[in-house]
Amino acid sequence: MTNERQEAVLLPHQKEKDHLLHLYRMMLLIRRFEERAAEEYTKGKIAGFLHLAIGEEPANVGTMAALRPDDDVFSHYRSHGHALARGMDPRAVMAELFGKETGVSRGRGGSMHLASLEHHFWGGYAIVGGHIPLAAGMALAHEYRGSDRVVLCIFGDGAVNTGAFHEALNLAGVWRLPIVFAVSNNFYGMGTAIERSSAVTEVYKRAAAYNMPGKRINGNDVLEVEATVRELVERARAGEGPSLVEMVTYRFRGHSMADPELYRSKEEVEQWKARDPIVVFRRRLEEEGTADAAELDAIVQEVEATVEDAVRFADESPEPDPDALFDYVYVNP
Amino acid sequence: MTNERQEAVLLPHQKEKDHLLHLYRMMLLIRRFEERAAEEYTKGKIAGFLHLAIGEEPANVGTMAALRPDDDVFSHYRSHGHALARGMDPRAVMAELFGKETGVSRGRGGSMHLASLEHHFWGGYAIVGGHIPLAAGMALAHEYRGSDRVVLCIFGDGAVNTGAFHEALNLAGVWRLPIVFAVSNNFYGMGTAIERSSAVTEVYKRAAAYNMPGKRINGNDVLEVEATVRELVERARAGEGPSLVEMVTYRFRGHSMADPELYRSKEEVEQWKARDPIVVFRRRLEEEGTADAAELDAIVQEVEATVEDAVRFADESPEPDPDALFDYVYVNP
Amino acid sequence: MAEITYREAVRQALREEMLRDERVFLLGEDIGRYGGSYAVTKGLLEEFGEKRVRDTPISETAIIGAAAGAAMDGLRPVAEIMTINFTLVAIDQIINNVAKIHYMFGGQFRCPIVIRTVGGGRRLAATHSQNLEVLFAHIPGLKVVAPATPYDAKGLLKASIRDEDPVVFIEHALLYGTRGEVPDEEYVVPIGVSDIKRRGRDVTIVAYSRMTREALIAAEELAKQGIEAEVVDLRTLRPLDMGPVLDSVARTNRVVVVGEDWRSFGIGAEVASRIQEEAFDDLDAPVLRVNQQEVPTPYAANLERLAFPSSQQIVEACLEVLNIRVGASVAAG
Amino acid sequence: MAEITYREAVRQALREEMLRDERVFLLGEDIGRYGGSYAVTKGLLEEFGEKRVRDTPISETAIIGAAAGAAMDGLRPVAEIMTINFTLVAIDQIINNVAKIHYMFGGQFRCPIVIRTVGGGRRLAATHSQNLEVLFAHIPGLKVVAPATPYDAKGLLKASIRDEDPVVFIEHALLYGTRGEVPDEEYVVPIGVSDIKRRGRDVTIVAYSRMTREALIAAEELAKQGIEAEVVDLRTLRPLDMGPVLDSVARTNRVVVVGEDWRSFGIGAEVASRIQEEAFDDLDAPVLRVNQQEVPTPYAANLERLAFPSSQQIVEACLEVLNIRVGASVAAG
Ligand SMILES: Cc1ncc(C[n+]2csc(CCOP(=O)(O)OP(=O)(O)O)c2C)c(N)n1
Ligand SMILES: Cc1ncc(C[n+]2csc(CCOP(=O)(O)OP(=O)(O)O)c2C)c(N)n1
Numbered sequence A, B: 001m002t003n004e005r006q007e008a009v010l011l012p013h014q015k016e017k018d019h020l021l022h023l024y025r026m027m028l029l030i031r032r033f034e035e036r037a038a039e040e041y042t043k044g045k046i047a048g049f050l051h052l053a054i055g056e057e058p059a060n061v062g063t064m065a066a067l068r069p070d071d072d073v074f075s076h077y078r079s080h081g082h083a084l085a086r087g088m089d090p091r092a093v094m095a096e097l098f099g100k101e102t103g104v105s106r107g108r109g110g111s112m113h114l115a116s117l118e119h120h121f122w123g124g125y126a127i128v129g130g131h132i133p134l135a136a137g138m139a140l141a142h143e144y145r146g147s148d149r150v151v152l153c154i155f156g157d158g159a160v161n162t163g164a165f166h167e168a169l170n171l172a173g174v175w176r177l178p179i180v181f182a183v184s185n186n187f188y189g190m191g192t193a194i195e196r197s198s199a200v201t202e203v204y205k206r207a208a209a210y211n212m213p214g215k216r217i218n219g220n221d222v223l224e225v226e227a228t229v230r231e232l233v234e235r236a237r238a239g240e241g242p243s244l245v246e247m248v249t250y251r252f253r254g255h256s257m258a259d260p261e262l263y264r265s266k267e268e269v270e271q272w273k274a275r276d277p278i279v280v281f282r283r284r285l286e287e288e289g290t291a292d293a294a295e296l297d298a299i300v301q302e303v304e305a306t307v308e309d310a311v312r313f314a315d316e317s318p319e320p321d322p323d324a325l326f327d328y329v330y331v332n333p
Numbered sequence C, D: 001m002a003e004i005t006y007r008e009a010v011r012q013a014l015r016e017e018m019l020r021d022e023r024v025f026l027l028g029e030d031i032g033r034y035g036g037s038y039a040v041t042k043g044l045l046e047e048f049g050e051k052r053v054r055d056t057p058i059s060e061t062a063i064i065g066a067a068a069g070a071a072m073d074g075l076r077p078v079a080e081i082m083t084i085n086f087t088l089v090a091i092d093q094i095i096n097n098v099a100k101i102h103y104m105f106g107g108q109f110r111c112p113i114v115i116r117t118v119g120g121g122r123r124l125a126a127t128h129s130q131n132l133e134v135l136f137a138h139i140p141g142l143k144v145v146a147p148a149t150p151y152d153a154k155g156l157l158k159a160s161i162r163d164e165d166p167v168v169f170i171e172h173a174l175l176y177g178t179r180g181e182v183p184d185e186e187y188v189v190p191i192g193v194s195d196i197k198r199r200g201r202d203v204t205i206v207a208y209s210r211m212t213r214e215a216l217i218a219a220e221e222l223a224k225q226g227i228e229a230e231v232v233d234l235r236t237l238r239p240l241d242m243g244p245v246l247d248s249v250a251r252t253n254r255v256v257v258v259g260e261d262w263r264s265f266g267i268g269a270e271v272a273s274r275i276q277e278e279a280f281d282d283l284d285a286p287v288l289r290v291n292q293q294e295v296p297t298p299y300a301a302n303l304e305r306l307a308f309p310s311s312q313q314i315v316e317a318c319l320e321v322l323n324i325r326v327g328a329s330v331a332a333g
């Protein structure tokens, strides 16, 4: 069992231009999508809680890039990025934020409850830690059927202190389930810094208590995230059991739209923003000659158009049919 | 932080005859008390669940011997031994098992809910893991007041897989609370062997996840238990924070009186019984010349009389007053 | 027709459904090697193997979550929570996940799990004797079943396992040993259908689970006094089938609602409210309720007897709604 | 007299009690550095320091358990559970420990904690908009308070903190910004006393928390039609003070019970049952209930509007119990 901080080696396809540009496009899409969502929120088109992952795009995109289409994803309430990176239609995701019938969850769930059966994206969940046992259960289903699908379960550093995390990881550990637990460690659970909430601040060290490998990686390096998660997912697929990966990253925006951010300094935030992972990745693409500014700018334009189209679609979409209020409470009422 | 299996060194007073005979007397008292309780159960004088710790007496006695009178104890439902070793009156403990007004909990709680304010014995709790957060809370009270009292929280190997265990140990770890978590690892949670329920079968290893020392000791050696627990309790008293000690032991009887024991072999049980810790301790006392057979036999007689007296007292005691049914639901109804 | 116990009826339902449908499997604490804490699952491990009869750690949150996650992917898990008291450590999974997964994501997913658990108990004290069914009956998205007879237990459990919605299936510790006729041929009892267990023209007694038996005993008592009580067994608590209750009230004009739960905010409150709402003009007297006294269950035998409802109390309540002073009797008519 | 918000009233109560009694301290998620998710505790960390305003991990079970353990040793913890939806991960601690610690051990211990939590919410979808008060109101050993005005919020919170029994204190997310008169001098509002918020002779509206405001709005509406509604605010749900309700019904003979919770097995069921039991002959019409529709709360704005009860629905229910076709009007008397 390896528990050290370890750099991942690039996979062959990670050197291919198409793939690299895809990763860039996805990170940009998430960034732009969330910036626009924030605008629409202030306009009142989106309500309730809106949790942005701006700054965490590499962890969003790298994890999804490591999966097979039939692998399964469980995420928490900060999951616009996971949904988009998984290939869900930006129109339908934005429509969900708007509470429209055309939304991915038919407007019933909103920002915190994005899901798509077709994409094996089993939901955003808003009870911290509450989805982790569900993810273990789906991994159990794969083991039960002898399927080689693998489950990826995403949550934050704050979630590791919930009883649900503990019970689910122990179950995965004792039953050797095909699942990878991916923690976005952005150093805060709402306004509580990890050292004020966790006896052990290096999340990967928790893995040892469940007899599974734990790794800590740079969550702001999309290639490292993809390579490491893929390695752990394939390990699970090969029947070698569960694992935990800690992706070190940072949230540029507040916890939700309501956050006064009294708990961290402007300097701290600025330092991270100065190392904006999307800017860094673009520079890398240019420096390594993968693509030139013109190509990359074209992607920016393309993403811009996609997001504008998504907002227009969401805005023009109809609300759910009032007569459908009781639909989906029961399959057989 | 030390996480190795480590032998404890005898403390000075542990070489004194009075102390050694006290430990012997207490282990015998627990053994005899529980054997008689089992008889009274089959007679129907005791009902509900009755969980015997026969075979685990050294862990019961060693932990209690390590505490100051004003330290605090939280235990689970298998706690006759802890209650007696803590100095609670065998009459009142037996009366509680009989459901009498003279019982330690006035007959309201029964075998699973022994408690005594005077002895800082805060209860037997029957929801597995459920008392661990309470124990952490009392340790918090000590820290709050600047008191040097320390809390000892006892539970079994099965309890470490509950969410409550995880949340409480993390809280104790991050707040550096004055508490010692003592696990009686008897290798089974009801009929489920530890390797079938726990991803990590060496319980002490869980401590690392909470940034506290974990130790594994021979729970059947009363002197090792006392010395190790005392060391950890004094460590907590000195402000050095929480710790976890795994006491390896074995339950001779079934989980409760109803247990058909289909899950373990007669051989396994016999092997442990062959190393009966009370017999071993007596031999040691004789071999080391601490006491001779006559002295020790006198203690056996004395214990026998104490238990018979306790049974008689319990049997002759009155049931609670029917008019008192609603007492203690509220302090201010 | 064969006369079997309630325990055997539940076991037969589990076994037949496991034989019928490969997707059905069991998970829970000590359901396998131990043989089931109430011996309900005895023999199933031997017949179906460890894949389909899964002993779990003491992790109720993980048990329910894992069952739900497996169900989302198409399996048919039957999770056993040893007693209803322990559902409390898993109730977030039940209320925030299981009950909402179908609705919250706009109908994309289903969560067809059965949560088998056990209410009631004797001499087990406050935390082990509860009847908490109302906590589940209040929740949209759940179905709640509480059978009183072997026939209903078998037929309703088979229906529950086949249902596309999640079902909380509440057995009763004191009913396991009771016997009743069960057809040799395959049958199911539909969820959501109340059942008249005894015909009578003078007064209606509404009950469920073990209280249905007490109601029938009370009815026999009343018959001796020339009073013919009709006994309506709700069988399902959610959805609540008031039809047979209202029909009965239309004929008897007098009702007693019986539950083993606490009266305040219990199951009977809803039943009584519905009756006065929907049959106001049929009522010649207020709907009375018979329930457990509002105390945490005491261990002491005499206090516990006073705490739980009895057939005698049902008789007295019936006489009261009939305006008959206890002792006196009437020529029915 | 000063006019302050409900939020400010709660904060004043906390601050005054912390100043009055050294034993009072606060613990919960993000109550300190973050400033409180609803800004209720804002400024208290700065005034009282980290010892008495304790940010916790996301560990509700540990929060409640720790508060209870500290209370057993004589402290006066006020635990904040960010919203009532999250009490579900801690409800075992509340029901099996907090509610029973006094009774189960024969009155030896007390558990005087206050659990502050928040019901209601808008556009937060299924898991974040619940009104689960009935889950607590059903439990002997707990007191449950749900104030509607700043005056009651402050006075009842002070009474709750001083109470020797555990209190679940349920605030309402949509009330925090509402304003009301609060005396400048010290006062408390006793637990367990319902309050007539508006006098009227024609119909009685029973409500609590936010629904009291809706009831008062409905009453003004009705007044325009010449109908004088009396509004009784329960304020405390357990113990339930039916006196003022029954007095009112004796005068109006018609009742509507309003709750924001789900109707089936909700708070109103008990209130309606008690009314028909204790004022059967006073009723000229069935007691009607107005509640949330029985669906997990949808995110979509139009569906959510349909799901929650409104003053308009209360008006209609009043007209219905008065046998008045909507639209028509009566000369009161
Ligand atoms: C059981 C529970 N407790 C509290 C909350 C409120 N809450 C929502 S998000 C959050 C912080 C979670 O932090 P983390 O897991 O680090 O994820 P992040 O928001 O940083 O991505 C909290 C406390 C909740 N939703 N569920
Ligand atoms: C939350 C909960 N789940 C299940 C049970 C039933 N139960 C009582 S004791 C027990 C086994 C506990 O094993 P362990 O912690 O090893 O203690 P031991 O009995 O071996 O001393 C179980 C499953 C319970 N009381 N509480």
Ligand SMILES: [Mg+2]
Pocket: A156, A157, A158, A184, A185, A186, A187, A188, A189, A190
């Ligand atoms: Mg975080």
Ligand SMILES: [Mg+2]
Pocket: B156, B157, B158, B184, B185, B186, B187, B188, B189, B190
């Ligand atoms: Mg054990």
